[in-house]
Amino acid sequence: MGRGYDVIIIGSGIIGLSSGYYLSKSGKKVLVLEKKDIGNGASGSCDDAILLQSKKPGIVLEMALESIDMYRGLSDELGTDLEFMSPGAMILIETEDDLRIMEDFVIEQKKCGLEVEIVGKKQVKKKQPHVSEGVIASTYSAIDAQVNPLRVMFAFANRGKELGMQIKKNAEVVSIDRNGSGDWTIGTANGERYVAETVINAAGPWAPFIGKMVGIEIPIKPKRGQIAVTEQVPPLGETNVWSADYIVSKLNPGKAKKREKVLEDLGVGFSFTRTADGNCFIGSTREYVGYNKNTTFEALQIMVSQAARFFPVMNNVSIIRSFAGLRPACQDGKPIIGEVATLPGFFIAAGHEGDGIALAPVTGKIINNLVLGRTNSLDIEELNFDRFQRKEGGVA
Numbered sequence: 001m002g003r004g005y006d007v008i009i010i011g012s013g014i015i016g017l018s019s020g021y022y023l024s025k026s027g028k029k030v031l032v033l034e035k036k037d038i039g040n041g042a043s044g045s046c047d048d049a050i051l052l053q054s055k056k057p058g059i060v061l062e063m064a065l066e067s068i069d070m071y072r073g074l075s076d077e078l079g080t081d082l083e084f085m086s087p088g089a090m091i092l093i094e095t096e097d098d099l100r101i102m103e104d105f106v107i108e109q110k111k112c113g114l115e116v117e118i119v120g121k122k123q124v125k126k127k128q129p130h131v132s133e134g135v136i137a138s139t140y141s142a143i144d145a146q147v148n149p150l151r152v153m154f155a156f157a158n159r160g161k162e163l164g165m166q167i168k169k170n171a172e173v174v175s176i177d178r179n180g181s182g183d184w185t186i187g188t189a190n191g192e193r194y195v196a197e198t199v200i201n202a203a204g205p206w207a208p209f210i211g212k213m214v215g216i217e218i219p220i221k222p223k224r225g226q227i228a229v230t231e232q233v234p235p236l237g238e239t240n241v242w243s244a245d246y247i248v249s250k251l252n253p254g255k256a257k258k259r260e261k262v263l264e265d266l267g268v269g270f271s272f273t274r275t276a277d278g279n280c281f282i283g284s285t286r287e288y289v290g291y292n293k294n295t296t297f298e299a300l301q302i303m304v305s306q307a308a309r310f311f312p313v314m315n316n317v318s319i320i321r322s323f324a325g326l327r328p329a330c331q332d333g334k335p336i337i338g339e340v341a342t343l344p345g346f347f348i349a350a351g352h353e354g355d356g357i358a359l360a361p362v363t364g365k366i367i368n369n370l371v372l373g374r375t376n377s378l379d380i381e382e383l384n385f386d387r388f389q390r391k392e393g394g395v396a
């Protein structure tokens with residue numbers, strides 16, 4: 001069987017479609033294989049934030065800064081309104097201890113080029129007139145943004161198709177073999193076979209199953225996040241908001257005040273964003289429960305109560321639906337992006353955990369450069385899969 005494609009991408013989430021679009025734009029013949037439909041994975045059941053403030057200084061923040069620049073021009077480039085908006089964001093602080101930790105964090109982020117500051121109670125009230133009295137300060141960054149992930153995926157898919165990209169749905173990849181000429185033969189559950197020089201594993205939380213097909217262990221696990229959606233409401237304040245307590249407990253576990261056990265167990269970190277249509281997303285949990293995408297009363301009650309605690313006016317707002325998605329969480333908290341050294345032509349672009357929407361454009365650009373053998377402006381060495389194999393004893 002001869003080579004039909006230059007590149008086969010496994011998974012039509014936002015990462016696979018972004019990679020497919022940029023490769024098609026570069027003239028590559030691309031096939032995307034999707035086991036169900038566009039939006040089946042995390043990218044179809046997630047929040048909409050391009051939040052730079054939550055990122056630790058380092059490669060992920062550097063990627064996010066480049067990605068947000070790309071998003072600014074992407075609606076025009078793709079010919080679709082992606083509902084990209086930059087209302088800014090605030091991380092609400094309730095205690096003096098959290099304030100001190102967030103002050104240090106902000107200093108580090110500023111050194112990395114992020115425009116962010118701490119604002120006092122008076123300023124918080126000005127930007128968030130409905131916020132509760134319990135909030136003593138906040139971070140504020142004007143550049144934090146948001147986008148509609150579904151629109152981004154379909155825009156990448158549609159523009160990609162115009163450039164020749166093919167997408168096959170209900171095409172679950174079940175086998176990957178290297179043939180005699182060094183190309184990859186990909187088999188699907190419905191018995192089809194496709195051959196390409198390059199394969200990209202963009203299967204999000206399912207990336208480890210694809211890895212097993214080529215004999216590697218990819219340390220990514222599904223991390224569930226639940227979200228409650230409100231009816232359409234007018235804006236409560238100028239920006240989207242998050243709470244500092246979860247961020248602080250992650251950044252500085254030693255110094256952070258002990259949170260309630262249930263909050264720790266469910267990994268609840270309050271987020272509150274308003275979509276272009278006026279529905280608010282109240283999130284979210286971070287749970288290791290395998291591939292279970294159910295929502296739970298326990299988590300939803302906590303999240304909705306937090307919304308009412310920060311914004312008492314939310315007691316008058318209806319919740320109209322809820323959903324859960326599975327973040328592709330990599331063992332060391334960073335995505336895996338690059339070619340696997342022991343498998344020339346086999347790339348991974350997965351493990352973006354809670355940052356995949358924010359990082360989709362830059363990931364597609366990086367994958368495109370890698371496949372074409374071009375240099376990337378960012379030093380992405382630390383994102384390579386080989387970081388796990390380099391550790392003593394192989395893959396952890």
Ligand SMILES: Cc1cc2nc3c(=O)[nH]c(=O)nc-3n(C[C@H](O)[C@H](O)[C@H](O)COP(=O)(O)OP(=O)(O)OC[C@H]3O[C@@H](n4cnc5c(N)ncnc54)[C@H](O)[C@@H]3O)c2cc1C
Nearest residue numbers: 011013015035041042043049173204225325355356357358
């Ligand atoms: C509740 C929640 C809130 C979030 N909020 C944000 C946010 O505000 N900002 C942000 O940046 N990120 C956020 N994220 C994270 C973001 O959604 C993910 O990082 C991103 O969607 C991952 O995209 P992906 O393309 O890697 O994976 P996915 O979207 O999961 O796509 C993987 C695709 O691979 C397909 N697939 C799997 N196995 C096979 C196979 N064998 N053959 C063919 N196809 C296969 C799947 O069907 C799926 O379509 C959130 C996630 C959740 C769950």
